[in-house]
Amino acid sequence: MAEQAVQRTDGQPPQPAGDRSRDGAASRDQDDFTGNYHVYEPYQVGLPPLRPYLRELWRRRQFALQLSKTKLRAKHYDTAFGQLWMVLTPLLMACVYFLLVMVIRGGSRGIDFFAHLTAALFAFQMFSSSVQEGANSIVRGGKLILNTAFPRVLLPLSAVVGAFRRFLPTIPLYVIIHAAVGVPVGWEMLLTIPLVVLILMTAAGVSSLVAAAQVYFRDLSSFLPHVLRIWLYTTPILYTADQATERGLGPLMWINPMAPIIRSWSSVIDNQELPDPAVIAAACGWAGFLFVVGILFFMSRERELVVRL
Amino acid sequence: MSSASEAGNGYSVEDGYSIVVDNVSVTYRTSVEGKPTLRSTIRRLGRRERIVREVEALKNVNFRIKRGAVYGVVGANGAGKSTLMRTVTGILPPTDGRVEVKGRVSTLLALGVGFNKELTGKENVVLGGLAAGLTREEVVEKYEEIVDFAELHDFMDMPMRTYSSGMYGRLAFSVAVSLDPDVLVIDEALSVGDARFKKKSFEKMQQLCGENRTILLVTHGMGTVKKLCDRAVWLHRGEVVMKDRAKEVVKHYTRFLQVAEDDELTAEEL
Numbered sequence: 001m002a003e004q005a006v007q008r009t010d011g012q013p014p015q016p017a018g019d020r021s022r023d024g025a026a027s028r029d030q031d032d033f034t035g036n037y038h039v040y041e042p043y044q045v046g047l048p049p050l051r052p053y054l055r056e057l058w059r060r061r062q063f064a065l066q067l068s069k070t071k072l073r074a075k076h077y078d079t080a081f082g083q084l085w086m087v088l089t090p091l092l093m094a095c096v097y098f099l100l101v102m103v104i105r106g107g108s109r110g111i112d113f114f115a116h117l118t119a120a121l122f123a124f125q126m127f128s129s130s131v132q133e134g135a136n137s138i139v140r141g142g143k144l145i146l147n148t149a150f151p152r153v154l155l156p157l158s159a160v161v162g163a164f165r166r167f168l169p170t171i172p173l174y175v176i177i178h179a180a181v182g183v184p185v186g187w188e189m190l191l192t193i194p195l196v197v198l199i200l201m202t203a204a205g206v207s208s209l210v211a212a213a214q215v216y217f218r219d220l221s222s223f224l225p226h227v228l229r230i231w232l233y234t235t236p237i238l239y240t241a242d243q244a245t246e247r248g249l250g251p252l253m254w255i256n257p258m259a260p261i262i263r264s265w266s267s268v269i270d271n272q273e274l275p276d277p278a279v280i281a282a283a284c285g286w287a288g289f290l291f292v293v294g295i296l297f298f299m300s301r302e303r304e305l306v307v308r309l
Numbered sequence: 310m311s312s313a314s315e316a317g318n319g320y321s322v323e324d325g326y327s328i329v330v331d332n333v334s335v336t337y338r339t340s341v342e343g344k345p346t347l348r349s350t351i352r353r354l355g356r357r358e359r360i361v362r363e364v365e366a367l368k369n370v371n372f373r374i375k376r377g378a379v380y381g382v383v384g385a386n387g388a389g390k391s392t393l394m395r396t397v398t399g400i401l402p403p404t405d406g407r408v409e410v411k412g413r414v415s416t417l418l419a420l421g422v423g424f425n426k427e428l429t430g431k432e433n434v435v436l437g438g439l440a441a442g443l444t445r446e447e448v449v450e451k452y453e454e455i456v457d458f459a460e461l462h463d464f465m466d467m468p469m470r471t472y473s474s475g476m477y478g479r480l481a482f483s484v485a486v487s488l489d490p491d492v493l494v495i496d497e498a499l500s501v502g503d504a505r506f507k508k509k510s511f512e513k514m515q516q517l518c519g520e521n522r523t524i525l526l527v528t529h530g531m532g533t534v535k536k537l538c539d540r541a542v543w544l545h546r547g548e549v550v551m552k553d554r555a556k557e558v559v560k561h562y563t564r565f566l567q568v569a570e571d572d573e574l575t576a577e578e579l
Contacts, residue, residue, distance in 0.1 A: 036491070040399050040408040048402070056442070063439035070432045144423035147416060148440045149399035216340075217347035306401050307337045307364075308345075 046300040053299070057151040064154045068162035071133075086169050090125055094118040101238055112270070115174075115181040119269045120237040120262050122170040123196075127203045127258060128228045130163030134207025135214050135224055142309045152302050153295060156207040160200055167196075178269075186272030195265050198287040202257055205287075205294025212301040215308050235262050257286035326411070327492055327523035328374040328397060333406035335367040335392055335547075366392035368547045369406070374540075376411075377521035381534040381541035381555050383562050385569075388544040390527045394496050397525060412491025412523070415441065417481060426470040430461060430480055433469055437484055451487050458513070459483035460506075475503060482510050486517060493517060496527045531559050 041049070076082040098114050134156035138145065141155045178185075214220045234256050236244055241253050241263040253259045260283035264275035275283075342349065342360050353360065366389045374380045382390050395401040397408055398416045423440070424433045434455055438448035456462055459479045464472065472480070485493065495514075514537060518524060528534060534541055538555035543562050550565075551558055 036411065036413055038399055038408075038410040038414065040396065040402045040410075042404055042406075043402060059442060060439060062445050063436065066439055066445075067436060070428060070436060073432075074427055141425075143425065144437070144440060146395075146400070147423035148437070149414075149416075150440045150442070154440075216345055217350065218344050219346035219348055223347070303402055304337065306395065307339045 043303060047296070048299060048302065053151055057154065060150055060154055063150070064158040064161055067155075067158040068165060071158075071162055072165060083169065086166055087173050090122055090170050091118075091173060093125070094121050097121060097238060111181050112183060115177055115183050116240070116266055116270045117237065118177050119174055120235075120266055122167065122174060123199060123262060123265050124232055124235060124237055124258065125170075126163050126167040126196075127199050127206075128232065129166060130160040130200075130203040131206050131210060131228060132224060133162055134159035134203075135210040135221055137207075138211045138305060139214055139218065139309070145305060145309060152305055153208055153298050156211040156298065157204055159207055159211075160204045163203065164196075164200060183270065184272055186268075188268045188272045188274055191268045191274070192265065195261060195268070195283070198261050198283055199258075201287040201291040202261065205290035205292070207294070208298035209290075209294040212298045212305070215301070215305055231256070231258065235259050236266065237262060240266065254282055257290055260286060325376050326373045326409075327376045327378075328380075328411075328525065329407075329409040330370055330372050330393075330397065331407045331409070333367055333370045333396060333403045333408060334365070335389075335396055335401060336363055336365045336404045337401070338363050366547055367396065367403075367544075370544070370547075370549055372542050372549065372552050374523055374525065376523055378540060379518050379524045379526060379538045381538035381558070382525065382527045382544065383529075383531070383534060383541060383558060384544035384550075385566075387546070389547040390544055391496060392547075393544065394494050394525070394527055398494050410492055413489065414492045414494065415485045415488040415490030417485035417493070417495045424469050424477065424481070427468055429468055430465040430472070434465075434480070434484055438488065441488060443488065451489070455480075455483045455487045458487060458509075475506070479506055486510075486513055490522060492523045492525070494525045531563060534559050 043049075072078065094114070094117055098117055101113070101117070137155035137159050138152065145152060145155075210220065210224065232238075234252055235258045236253065241259070244250065244253055253263060260279045263279050264283055267273050267275045267279075338361050340360055341362050370389075370393065372380075382393060384390050392401065394416070396403050397410060398414055399408075399410075400416075423437055425436075428436070431452075434452060435448050438451065439445070443451070456465055459476075459482075461476060461480060464476065469477065469480075485495070514524070518537065524537075526533070526538060534555050540553065541555040541558040542552040543550045543558050551561060
């Protein structure tokens with residue numbers, strides 16, 4: 001019914017007399033893709049109609065990009081010192097963890113471990129910071145949600161975009177570390193590009209899930225840093241996946257959705273080796289699953305968000 | 310217009326209507342708890358308490374608005390006026406029935422203008438425009454007009470937490486009317502700013518009315534309804550009590566309010 005109606009009015013709708021002055025506006029309406037005919041109907045199985053939803057989502061992609069940019073600017077990341085911090089903070093974090101591992105393991109680790117740690121940590125931080133930002137996106141975006149109709153999933157997605165923007169300056173930083181430590185270079189490292197996509201998909205799914213849950217459980221934000229910290233420790237970052245398997249933690253390397261991704265990440269960056277196909281399959285499987293489940297869960301809660309805020 | 314009969318009440322936006330609200334009901338579940346937390350949920354589990362309440366905000370509401378008309382919505386607090394606005398703008402889709410809206414919609418709802426206080430006025434205008442579905446070019450194009458109308462040139466690069474409430478409202482009103490809407494939905498927001506800006510916004514409203522735009526106006530000001538609106542609907546506890554010419558609706562609604570007051574008086578006297 002909705003589809004038919006849309007097609008019907010895409011043609012020239014009969015206009016009342018006296019409307020001639022707005023002919024210009026009418027032709028503009030047909031030029032751009034502004035969806036000027038709206039139908040609001042009850043949700044089917046708790047989900048909004050998918051096609052219009054995705055169309056509106058795509059139309060407003062600039063909003064998600066702008067929002068992430070504005071938020072970075074609000075944190076002064078557009079100033080010279082701000083950008084320095086964007087590089088310094090993850091570097092210091094890597095140093096802290098390196099020191100931690102050195103102390104715990106009695107200094108048995110070489111400098112090439114530092115390269116492994118930084119690469120894996122920067123990738124994981126892209127995930128954890130988008131989850132952290134995304135979790136608050138709905139509760140903080142309250143006013144906009146109450147006042148404007150737009151696909152709400154744009155808010156957690158914009159947090160993912162923001163995390164990606166913060167990840168970008170760490171790439172040259174890592175390249176310097178990689179070169180300084182003297183780790184070889186190989187074409188396998190190109191695999192990092194699809195792996196970044198997998199990380200972003202996982203991040204988008206988990207962020208949406210947590211963002212919707214946060215509306216029902218406002219105290220989730222106080223648990224979240226701890227959950228993410230444990231998640232970091234159970235991902236092969238402060239150690240390698242092989243070490244975990246040796247110590248009988250093998251299953252963890254499959255159960256933790258981030259583990260297969262980071263494991264592949266380390267194997268292409270540290271060793272220039274193609275990851276085990278089973279690990280790649282697990283990484284794709286987890287990323288796809290979390291992306292779809294997270295976003296669908298979010299969309300199923302979307303109508304209620306307005307009345308729960 | 311054979312296709313029009315497909316819509317339940319026999320009207321569709323093709324017949325020169327801008328808004329068709331067809332048998333719309335809205336129910337939603339909401340929590341009566343101030344700030345829902347995981348901790349309190351777990352605690353409640355043990356006691357088998359339920360704090361989720363079902364709200365029937367609108368019940369089988371029907372009306373349609375001709376293109377270019379100014380339509381008033383009146384009713385006591387809790388009548389469902391705000392829910393109706395949110396349903397018409399797609400913010401809260403209906404549980405039952407169907408809403409059709411033709412044209413670019415701009416909203417100005419009392420529930421909270423969508424500004425983030427930490428961001429500057431300029432950033433908020435850009436984000437608001439993009440969220441409403443404008444392209445970046447359109448936002449840039451409208452920006453000057455918005456600032457001019459709000460008369461806030463010196464404040465646009467300052468965070469909105471530094472704004473007074475009047476300035477806040479002025480910017481909100483300017484954004485809503487400058488987005489070049491075909492349908493403008495306004496909830497209790499006519500009275501923003503000082504007397505001069507009030508006059509200016511009232512004139513702007515009258516100008517918009519004259520431009521064949523459709524306006525849906527929620528207000529408690531009966532004078533405004535009589536002055537601006539052609540027709541009006543009176544809602545009471547989610548149901549339509551009457552819909553007629555604005556003057557008639559105001560007359561009956563005012564009488565109802567007085568009767569209600571008299572009832573209270575007698576109750577107190579007893």
